Amino acid sequence: MRLAIVFLIFPLSLAIFSCGGAKPVNEPVAAIPEGHIDTATAGSISGRIAFIGSPPVMPFIDMSSNPSCERAHKTPVRAQTVVVNKNGTLRNTFVWIRDGLAPAHWAPPAESVKLTQSGCIYEPHVAGIMVDQKLEILNDDPVNHNVHAESQINQPWNISEAPQDEHKFRKFPKQEVLFPMTCSVHPWMRSWIGVSSHPFFAVTGDDGAFTLSGVPPGTYTIEVVHEKLGRKEGKVTLTASGTASIDFTYGSQ
Numbered sequence: 001m002r003l004a005i006v007f008l009i010f011p012l013s014l015a016i017f018s019c020g021g022a023k024p025v026n027e028p029v030a031a032i033p034e035g036h037i038d039t040a041t042a043g044s045i046s047g048r049i050a051f052i053g054s055p056p057v058m059p060f061i062d063m064s065s066n067p068s069c070e071r072a073h074k075t076p077v078r079a080q081t082v083v084v085n086k087n088g089t090l091r092n093t094f095v096w097i098r099d100g101l102a103p104a105h106w107a108p109p110a111e112s113v114k115l116t117q118s119g120c121i122y123e124p125h126v127a128g129i130m131v132d133q134k135l136e137i138l139n140d141d142p143v144n145h146n147v148h149a150e151s152q153i154n155q156p157w158n159i160s161e162a163p164q165d166e167h168k169f170r171k172f173p174k175q176e177v178l179f180p181m182t183c184s185v186h187p188w189m190r191s192w193i194g195v196s197s198h199p200f201f202a203v204t205g206d207d208g209a210f211t212l213s214g215v216p217p218g219t220y221t222i223e224v225v226h227e228k229l230g231r232k233e234g235k236v237t238l239t240a241s242g243t244a245s246i247d248f249t250y251g252s253q
């Protein structure tokens with residue numbers, strides 16, 4: 001009887017262990033290295049975002065539904081959907097290295113990125129932040145706001161903020177470029193956030209230019225994202241300790 005059981009179990013165990021060419025359980029998995037800027041070889045990528053043609057005229061924001069918001073401004077405020085600078089460049093574009101970096105885990109900086117509600121307007125209009133970096137939300141207004149992160153890859157959230165409320169902090173655990181922050185109380189309030197897994201991103205200001213510093217040599221896809229005018233991309237190759245430039249153009253061409 002005992003012999004019969006051994007004959008039964010032995011082929012069965014062989015069948016289990018040979019199934020599917022199983023690999024050794026403790027095979028090492030390649031770890032993703034910590035990202036760091038090698039100052040001996042790092043370079044920079046810069047450029048400008050041009051806007052060709054007549055700049056669209058943004059409408060004034062109607063804040064009459066909330067006199068406290070309206071009183072905060074001496075003159076009417078225009079929407080910031082498309083802002084063309086005096087030098088013919090585009091403001092509020094998010095520029096980043098979308099592809100080409102070696103896999104690495106980049107630790108977020110300790111400093112927070114601030115999003116302020118002031119005069120019932122978000123400031124800044126477009127912000128870049130790293131994965132797991134702190135977003136610090138401030139309310140300078142005498143009114144209630146409700147900050148709504150309308151993210152799709154990250155879990156969306158919605159928090160209320162009383163007048164001069166304590167600062168609130170949130171993080172985004174996943175890369176996501178670009179999604180709106182809105183206010184459930186004031187429908188005109190809208191800003192945009194780009195969450196990057198690495199530090200090589202920028203938002204264009206009143207000169208429409210950008211510089212990505214500390215970039216390792218390589219060939220990269222640079223992407224520009226504008227809330228209204230959409231995405232553009234281009235390739236650039238950066239040599240060791242070099243500088244590279246790439247420009248983009250929006251508008252009628």
Ligand SMILES: [Cu+2]
Nearest residue numbers: 145183185186
């Ligand atoms: Cu609001």
